[in-house]
Amino acid sequence: MTGVSIAGVGVAEPAEDERPSHAELLYRATRAALDDAGIEREAITTAVTSSYDYVEGRPLSNQFTLDSIGGVMKPCDLRLGDDGLHALAAGVSAALAEPGAVVVVASVQLRRSEHSEEARRVVQEISYEPVWLRPVIAGARNPEALSFGLRAQRYMAEHGVSEDDLASLVSRRSGLGSSAARSAEQILDSAVVAGPLRELHVAPPTDVAAALIVSTDPPSGKARGAIRGIGWSAVEGMLGLRDLGEDEATAAAARRAYEQAGIADPADQVDRVEAYNVYGIDELQAVEALGIASAGGAIDAVRGKGSPVVNPTGAQQSAGWARGPASLAGTARALGEMADGNGGGTLVSQGWTGCGGCSSAVAVIEVAA
Amino acid sequence: MSATNGVRRVGVLSVGMMPFARALAEDTQELVYRVSKDALDRAGLRRDDVDAVVMGSAVDPFNGTNESDKFLVAGAGGVGKPYYRNATSGSTAVSTPSLAYEVVASGLADIVLCVCYEKMSDNENSQKVFNYVYDPGFVRPVGLNVPIQCGLEARAYLHRYGISEEEMAAVSVKNLGNAVVNPYAQRGREITVEEVLESPYISWPVKILDTSPVSDGARAAVFASESVIRDLDDDPVWVRGIGRGADSYWYMGRRNKDLGRLDYAYLGAKLAYEMAGIEKPAEEVHYAEPYDPFTYKEMQHIEALGLCEEGGAGRFVQEGKANRDGDLPVNSSGGLLGEGNPIGAGMSRFNWCWLQIKGQAGDCQVERDVDTAACTGWGGMYQYNATVVLGRDA
Numbered sequence: 001m002t003g004v005s006i007a008g009v010g011v012a013e014p015a016e017d018e019r020p021s022h023a024e025l026l027y028r029a030t031r032a033a034l035d036d037a038g039i040e041r042e043a044i045t046t047a048v049t050s051s052y053d054y055v056e057g058r059p060l061s062n063q064f065t066l067d068s069i070g071g072v073m074k075p076c077d078l079r080l081g082d083d084g085l086h087a088l089a090a091g092v093s094a095a096l097a098e099p100g101a102v103v104v105v106a107s108v109q110l111r112r113s114e115h116s117e118e119a120r121r122v123v124q125e126i127s128y129e130p131v132w133l134r135p136v137i138a139g140a141r142n143p144e145a146l147s148f149g150l151r152a153q154r155y156m157a158e159h160g161v162s163e164d165d166l167a168s169l170v171s172r173r174s175g176l177g178s179s180a181a182r183s184a185e186q187i188l189d190s191a192v193v194a195g196p197l198r199e200l201h202v203a204p205p206t207d208v209a210a211a212l213i214v215s216t217d218p219p220s221g222k223a224r225g226a227i228r229g230i231g232w233s234a235v236e237g238m239l240g241l242r243d244l245g246e247d248e249a250t251a252a253a254a255r256r257a258y259e260q261a262g263i264a265d266p267a268d269q270v271d272r273v274e275a276y277n278v279y280g281i282d283e284l285q286a287v288e289a290l291g292i293a294s295a296g297g298a299i300d301a302v303r304g305k306g307s308p309v310v311n312p313t314g315a316q317q318s319a320g321w322a323r324g325p326a327s328l329a330g331t332a333r334a335l336g337e338m339a340d341g342n343g344g345g346t347l348v349s350q351g352w353t354g355c356g357g358c359s360s361a362v363a364v365i366e367v368a369a
Numbered sequence: 370m371s372a373t374n375g376v377r378r379v380g381v382l383s384v385g386m387m388p389f390a391r392a393l394a395e396d397t398q399e400l401v402y403r404v405s406k407d408a409l410d411r412a413g414l415r416r417d418d419v420d421a422v423v424m425g426s427a428v429d430p431f432n433g434t435n436e437s438d439k440f441l442v443a444g445a446g447g448v449g450k451p452y453y454r455n456a457t458s459g460s461t462a463v464s465t466p467s468l469a470y471e472v473v474a475s476g477l478a479d480i481v482l483c484v485c486y487e488k489m490s491d492n493e494n495s496q497k498v499f500n501y502v503y504d505p506g507f508v509r510p511v512g513l514n515v516p517i518q519c520g521l522e523a524r525a526y527l528h529r530y531g532i533s534e535e536e537m538a539a540v541s542v543k544n545l546g547n548a549v550v551n552p553y554a555q556r557g558r559e560i561t562v563e564e565v566l567e568s569p570y571i572s573w574p575v576k577i578l579d580t581s582p583v584s585d586g587a588r589a590a591v592f593a594s595e596s597v598i599r600d601l602d603d604d605p606v607w608v609r610g611i612g613r614g615a616d617s618y619w620y621m622g623r624r625n626k627d628l629g630r631l632d633y634a635y636l637g638a639k640l641a642y643e644m645a646g647i648e649k650p651a652e653e654v655h656y657a658e659p660y661d662p663f664t665y666k667e668m669q670h671i672e673a674l675g676l677c678e679e680g681g682a683g684r685f686v687q688e689g690k691a692n693r694d695g696d697l698p699v700n701s702s703g704g705l706l707g708e709g710n711p712i713g714a715g716m717s718r719f720n721w722c723w724l725q726i727k728g729q730a731g732d733c734q735v736e737r738d739v740d741t742a743a744c745t746g747w748g749g750m751y752q753y754n755a756t757v758v759l760g761r762d763a
């Protein structure tokens with residue numbers, strides 16, 4: 001056990017007919033988290049945020065968050081250029097380093113930050129190492145999908161997973177959302193962006209802000225859940241220097257998180273998994289890296305309805321993909337869904353960042369009933 | 370690694386250094402490797418001994434690659450280990466060590482390698498990058514960038530306290546002169562107050578010789594838990610205090626309406642001193658490396674650290690108290706002004722505090738005994754501060 005609890009969570013999404021700013025949306029998420037924790041912003045001690053400068057189109061893209069999260073004239077400046085769950089790991093460190101501190105972990109992303117398909121393409125292109133990798137992928141329609149396409153090729157060839165299998169998985173996940181549903185046929189009929197990945201394998205972008213409040217001593221005495229373990233890990237960013245057939249970053253992060261949580265058999269001891277599935281293949285590889293299925297066994301494991309249940313609400317394939325806050329939002333939603341009359345349980349949440357998902361974070365959370 | 374609820378004492382085992390220069394031939398991963406290896410060698414460790422890596426660099430657009438750090442982590446031996454990267458612009462230099470401290474203090478790791486880097490000379494238009502930090506609706510269109518805003522700040526500071534440009538110049542004379550004997554320095558040079566005053570203005574009252582140079586470089590440090598450090602070092606240097614302060618992004622919304630006084634820096638110092646149990650910093654701090662990208666900025670940070678009275682830093686420097694042989698030496702390394710300013714690698718301020726306490730500062734070693742030292746970082750868009758206090762056992 002880490003000894004850190006989640007005191008409150010907040011997720012904010014804009015209504016269909018409004019265009020709130022980053023600052024406004026993050027304010028709403030933080031306000032919701034404060035309400036959930038039963039505290040006011042004066043109680044906030046420190047904060048860690050996650051944001052990506054190029055995606056935002058501005059350097060030091062977390063600066064406005066101070067005002068949104070009640071962090072003015074406080075040590076609320078830390079910002080990771082990593083996924084939201086990495087920020088949660090830093091938040092847990094901060095909470096443990098100062099027992100009793102009230103730490104906000106937050107991130108926000110708006111799809112309009114990427115302005116256009118071309119802007120999104122360029123941002124993804126410059127996410128590749130400039131000398132060896134970038135020239136190879138120059139001009140690609142969806143540069144990030146290329147690295148996951150390579151992962152999919154390697155994994156599917158090694159384990160005999162078919163394109164139908166992957167399309168069916170993505171279709172099932174997308175069908176759990178109201179607006180993003182795609183049939184397997186539609187997916188397989190869509191244009192190839194990075195074989196075997198097609199246009200409709202890719203989770204649609206969305207707008208979301210998420211805030212989690214963590215502390216060793218939740219101010220109101222109540223907690224959404226206890227963080228039993230937190231692990232994060234990076235592998236080589238250069239695609240040619242790693243085994244794309246497996247998700248080594250998630251495996252290393254999970255080992256650490258499970259060790260802290262005292263989990264020896266995750267398939268037996270975990271009730272729910274929230275794994276990134278921006279491309280579908282990332283979910284399959286993450287499920288194996290998390291120890292929920294053996295190598296090559298993920299496609300069967302995620303079909304089942306037993307325990308642990310994987311991405312029961314569809315994750316990014318249904319909720320949409322917002323780089324940074326997606327894992328925090330998924331964690332917050334899962335906490336609510338597991339608690340509300342469902343008896344709580346053990347949640348494992350995972351998120352990736354970096355070229356081809358070269359860096360990953362995993363949290364093991366005991367969700368209060 | 371093991372998690373615990375107890376806050377552990379954290380020490381610094383070693384630092385990693387390399388010369389700063391403009392347009393270094395090595396790529397950034399090589400810079401990261403050089404300082405990481407230097408820090409590990411000095412500590413007598415191998416990279417396999419490191420539990421986790423924390424890196425810092427100012428902002429991605431300086432490097433021209435989104436998540437540039439993901440291609441550098443191997444240089445720090447971080448592959449397969451817990452790793453993340455902090456980026457708070459200039460204050461990255463000291464906020465990243467504070468993050469590394471937290472990873473060890475939390476019990477989530479025993480040995481953490483902290484690496485900060487920047488290769489500024491790869492950037493063709495850093496001021497354009499800085500302009501894009503400002504909010505797009507109100508301030509960015511005005512054309513604000515670092516020199517312009519520093520001019521505004523310096524003007525406010527000089528006006529508030531009745532400070533002269535000669536006092537600013539004295540800081541540059543001290544720091545460039547100090548850098549002459551610093552083997553890692555880019556701009557060691559004996560200059561006079563007159564030379565500084567005659568150098569061209571870049572944004573009144575800030576002149577070229579009030580300003581730090583464009584630099585490439587990296588710095589590293591090894592943080593360790595008490596149980597580890599006791600086995601490896603019989604005279605440990607501890608992280609005694611960390612503190613950070615941050616004001617609003619919005620100019621119109623800042624608590625600190627007067628740009629001449631850095632309220633958020635006073636807050637960072639207050640928090641660090643409270644943690645360190647320091648009540649009279651002018652007496653209890655023996656050495657300081659305040660962040661000095663500009664001369665007036667060293668003065669503001671000396672005051673925020675409580676090393677002299679408010680508005681008194683100019684006299685403090687002119688009277689020689691901040692000299693290498695002074696009562697309370699400041700930036701004996703030459704600071705950013707003399708050593709160079711690869712933004713994130715301004716972590717050198719932290720490293721020099723450690724070197725001074727350990728008596729390993731070479732020709733930069735100050736005359737007085739140093740048991741306690743303080744450093745600051747400054748960043749965001751002029752509203753972030755980070756302060757660290759290092760010290761040995763009493």
